[in-house]
Amino acid sequence: MKHKQKTRISLALLLFGLMLTLLVKGVGNLFGSMDNGILSKEISEKHVTKDSPSENIFYDNFGVTIPFSYKVHGIDVSKHQVNINWKQVEDMHMKGVRLSFAFIKASEGATRPDASFQRNWKEIGNTRLLRGAYHFFRPMKDPRVQANLFMSQVTLKRGDLPPVVDIERGNRMSSVKIRQNLQKFLDILENKYAVKPIIYTNLSFYSKHLAGNFKKYPVWIAYYLGDPFQLPDSRNWSFWQYTEKGNVNGIRGNVDFNVFHGNINQLKSLCKK
Numbered sequence: 001m002k003h004k005q006k007t008r009i010s011l012a013l014l015l016f017g018l019m020l021t022l023l024v025k026g027v028g029n030l031f032g033s034m035d036n037g038i039l040s041k042e043i044s045e046k047h048v049t050k051d052s053p054s055e056n057i058f059y060d061n062f063g064v065t066i067p068f069s070y071k072v073h074g075i076d077v078s079k080h081q082v083n084i085n086w087k088q089v090e091d092m093h094m095k096g097v098r099l100s101f102a103f104i105k106a107s108e109g110a111t112r113p114d115a116s117f118q119r120n121w122k123e124i125g126n127t128r129l130l131r132g133a134y135h136f137f138r139p140m141k142d143p144r145v146q147a148n149l150f151m152s153q154v155t156l157k158r159g160d161l162p163p164v165v166d167i168e169r170g171n172r173m174s175s176v177k178i179r180q181n182l183q184k185f186l187d188i189l190e191n192k193y194a195v196k197p198i199i200y201t202n203l204s205f206y207s208k209h210l211a212g213n214f215k216k217y218p219v220w221i222a223y224y225l226g227d228p229f230q231l232p233d234s235r236n237w238s239f240w241q242y243t244e245k246g247n248v249n250g251i252r253g254n255v256d257f258n259v260f261h262g263n264i265n266q267l268k269s270l271c272k273k
Contacts, residue, residue: 074257078104088250101260105166109141134165139182158271
């Protein structure tokens with residue numbers, strides 16, 4: 001009687017242990033499958049292509065969506081990027097695409113040259129990258145004084161990109177006055193460098209103050225929510241800044257990423273002759 005009871009107990013324990021083992025293994029496989037599924041999704045997203053608006057958009061560069069359907073890529077920098085290793089910037093490539101251009105901040109307002117401009121301008125000149133310089137324009141300041149500051153910093157050579165005016169703050173000025181001062185600044189720079197300057201702004205500022213005007217100038221639009229296609233006045237943009245969170249070899253921290261709306265020969269055609 002007691003022996004049979006022990007046998008029954010042993011058998012019950014054995015069956016219980018077997019069921020517990022199978023249960024634990026099954027749960028482990030379940031969670032393992034979930035983890036593998038998440039990992040597979042994360043990996044596959046880095047190589048998945050999307051359809052329109054832009055074909056062949058890859059998820060890359062620390063989560064930044066890189067629009068590889070555009071073939072000409074570049075960056076813009078200022079003193080905030082501190083010491084840049086331009087050789088490493090030049091050599092960086094992703095999915096076979098290399099950076100082709102860089103715009104460097106030269107000045108701001110009426111009295112503020114960028115502390116890193118001269119070093120950056122000289123060092124990028126030793127690379128294959130097309131270089132350009134930009135001025136942060138303040139509409140309430142005298143446009144001639146601002147132009148003189150920029151011109152005191154920047155000497156353009158044959159093959160350099162046109163000067164850029166970065167205008168994104170209206171300081172409660174009327175659109176008419178903003179456009180008047182911007183036009184004066186553009187005229188001075190065009191007369192000095194014999195090339196049409198580029199206007200940089202964000203989509204909101206463009207829509208509010210510039211749309212329908214300055215159509216003979218290339219426009220560079222900052223817009224981070226997707227490909228802006230055409231601007232509100234149905235014109236095409238020439239440059240698109242699509243993120244401020246890019247990462248580039250040779251630069252500490254984040255950097256702005258841009259694409260050019262065209263091929264490399266069309267970009268070169270904009271440069272100073």
